[in-house]
Amino acid sequence: MLVGVWILKKQRVVIIGGGFGGAFTARALSKIAKDQIEVEIINRTNYFVFQPLLPEVAAGTINASDAVTPLRVLLPNTKVRMADVTHIDTDNKRLTLLQGRKLVPITLEYDHLVIASGLKADLSFLPGFEEHSFSMKDLADAHGLRNHVIQCLEHADVTQDAELKKELLTFVVAGGGFSGVETIGEMSEMIARTLRYYPNIKHSELRGILVQKAGEVLPELPPVLGSYARKELAKRHIDVLLDMGIESATGTAVTLSDGTVIPTRTLVTTVGNGPTELMHSLPVELARGRLQTNRHLQVLGLKDVWAVGDVASIPLSDDEENQSFAPPTAQFAVREAKFLAKTILASMDDRPLNAFEYEPRGSMASIGHYKAVAQVFKFKLSGLFAWILWRAFYISMVPSLSTRLRIALNWMFDYVLPRKIVQIQQKSEGACRHKRYAKGDVVFEPGQLVDGFYTIVAGALEATSVDPSTGEEHVRVLGPGDHWGERTLAGDLKAVGYLRAIKDSDVRVFPREDFGDLRSSFPIVNEYFARIHDSVYPVALRQKKGGDNHENTEATKKP
Numbered sequence: 001m002l003v004g005v006w007i008l009k010k011q012r013v014v015i016i017g018g019g020f021g022g023a024f025t026a027r028a029l030s031k032i033a034k035d036q037i038e039v040e041i042i043n044r045t046n047y048f049v050f051q052p053l054l055p056e057v058a059a060g061t062i063n064a065s066d067a068v069t070p071l072r073v074l075l076p077n078t079k080v081r082m083a084d085v086t087h088i089d090t091d092n093k094r095l096t097l098l099q100g101r102k103l104v105p106i107t108l109e110y111d112h113l114v115i116a117s118g119l120k121a122d123l124s125f126l127p128g129f130e131e132h133s134f135s136m137k138d139l140a141d142a143h144g145l146r147n148h149v150i151q152c153l154e155h156a157d158v159t160q161d162a163e164l165k166k167e168l169l170t171f172v173v174a175g176g177g178f179s180g181v182e183t184i185g186e187m188s189e190m191i192a193r194t195l196r197y198y199p200n201i202k203h204s205e206l207r208g209i210l211v212q213k214a215g216e217v218l219p220e221l222p223p224v225l226g227s228y229a230r231k232e233l234a235k236r237h238i239d240v241l242l243d244m245g246i247e248s249a250t251g252t253a254v255t256l257s258d259g260t261v262i263p264t265r266t267l268v269t270t271v272g273n274g275p276t277e278l279m280h281s282l283p284v285e286l287a288r289g290r291l292q293t294n295r296h297l298q299v300l301g302l303k304d305v306w307a308v309g310d311v312a313s314i315p316l317s318d319d320e321e322n323q324s325f326a327p328p329t330a331q332f333a334v335r336e337a338k339f340l341a342k343t344i345l346a347s348m349d350d351r352p353l354n355a356f357e358y359e360p361r362g363s364m365a366s367i368g369h370y371k372a373v374a375q376v377f378k379f380k381l382s383g384l385f386a387w388i389l390w391r392a393f394y395i396s397m398v399p400s401l402s403t404r405l406r407i408a409l410n411w412m413f414d415y416v417l418p419r420k421i422v423q424i425q426q427k428s429e430g431a432c433r434h435k436r437y438a439k440g441d442v443v444f445e446p447g448q449l450v451d452g453f454y455t456i457v458a459g460a461l462e463a464t465s466v467d468p469s470t471g472e473e474h475v476r477v478l479g480p481g482d483h484w485g486e487r488t489l490a491g492d493l494k495a496v497g498y499l500r501a502i503k504d505s506d507v508r509v510f511p512r513e514d515f516g517d518l519r520s521s522f523p524i525v526n527e528y529f530a531r532i533h534d535s536v537y538p539v540a541l542r543q544k545k546g547g548d549n550h551e552n553t554e555a556t557k558k559p
Helices: 020-033 053-059 137-157 164-168 179-198 222-233 277-281 331-346 384-397 402-414 512-521 525-535
Strands: 009-017 037-043 046-048 068-070 079-082 084-089 094-098 106-109 111-113 170-174 207-211 238-240 246-249 254-256 259-264 268-269 291-292 305-307 362-368 370-376 377-383 433-437 442-444 451-459 461-466 473-478 498-501 507-510
Touching: 009 020, 020 037, 020 084, 046 137, 046 222, 053 179, 053 384, 079 305, 079 402, 084 277, 094 442, 094 461, 094 498, 111 433, 111 461, 137 164, 137 179, 137 268, 164 259, 164 305, 164 362, 170 179, 170 259, 222 370, 222 377, 259 498, 305 331, 362 384, 370 402, 384 402, 451 512, 512 525
Parallel strands: 009 037, 009 111, 037 079, 111 305, 170 207, 170 268, 207 238
Antiparallel strands: 046 068, 084 094, 094 106, 246 254, 254 259, 362 370, 370 377, 433 507, 442 498, 451 507, 461 473, 461 498
């Protein structure tokens, strides 16, 4: 007798993004259906960032490591992959990823896809902001701001230049929402508590400026709480400029919308978010820079694709004329994540899907110096009690008991111990990287993403490629002064041949973006490479409009 055994294959849920939306969706799925589905989360880093605590990291209130939790610790029943998603094929339910040092694109299939990748900082519409402002998106941002503030105090304490000292001691924050108010409040407290170490800086020389386009700070809260926060900030010599914007910035000043120029070396921006390139690549229309979903959190127009967090535009009612949308807050993202986990399971079982609805318990913001403002249900709170409530609420949201204990101890020690003024510097590398290859090393192989422009300083490299029209193999040896990879600006940047070291070799690598800037900034350089492209490459391997978009490995010698 022949017995057949049917083994049901687990459905795979892939989550892009390890923030509040992505991490808590994975956590909820693993709790309620770990035996039914396979969950994999993809993130650029291997940790979850508790963003509301970043201002306190920048101010030195808590340790940087306590504002993050490793995803593998937070999600023990979820497969974690540190990679970049470069393309989503929604028709075939497939992702293209880049991972590891080789940068070889790989594919990953899914049954259900959750997009929780968040938004990126988009300051391109504000001249000078990208080059001269600090953001508060990640741990590196908090580190960078803290080091910069300490650097300003160090220089201001020793300089004899009055104008320079004024610039160094003026701190500007753009945006008067939760993040902006908390950032300038924590910065103010940090500076005030470390000023005793800088004998040549008077408190009266410090100036904080909060620039807010709206008519009140914290517009998400009742006006009475916004007014309280503004008055408390004013007591600490922080000027709050309402109904005002910043038009442009340089390394030494910002220009306001009324034409006023404020000399400063510090600009922090908490405004300016936009969709990522991955969102733009999807075959759907964005709404207000976000993915449109229905009330089940399904992305409109895409099958088995869902979105949560600030990447999603989620309607909160069926009234299209007076529609409101879920705000991009951690509180909503966590609730969306828990709802989505149940919804995905219902979808797999062909059960009716519920509509997302959530009535927030309240909102709160710290303004530093042991004061905060909060609205809890219908109650409006301010001062010390609101500050205690704020800390209790956020520590309850931190997804690890050990981390909660460490944060609580940090807060306790911060109350009685002085702030540290140590700069935690990280080694910074220049745009040009230096690489050494031993004889026989493979520099590039077919299918590997080309990451920049290579010039040979010493040694020799051999490039081989095959003419796709004739099958003929082309071989070229590069020596000192020769270069390879100048076509990395052409399109889909994959090598189609091998590049090997045939001697011990030293190479200089210019990243793709920097090489592109160099070409666009110097016409003579661009003309040189255009001439090389037309005269050296075999015709069959040249980049053609509408043709193959891959980087060929035919190397170029200097003419």
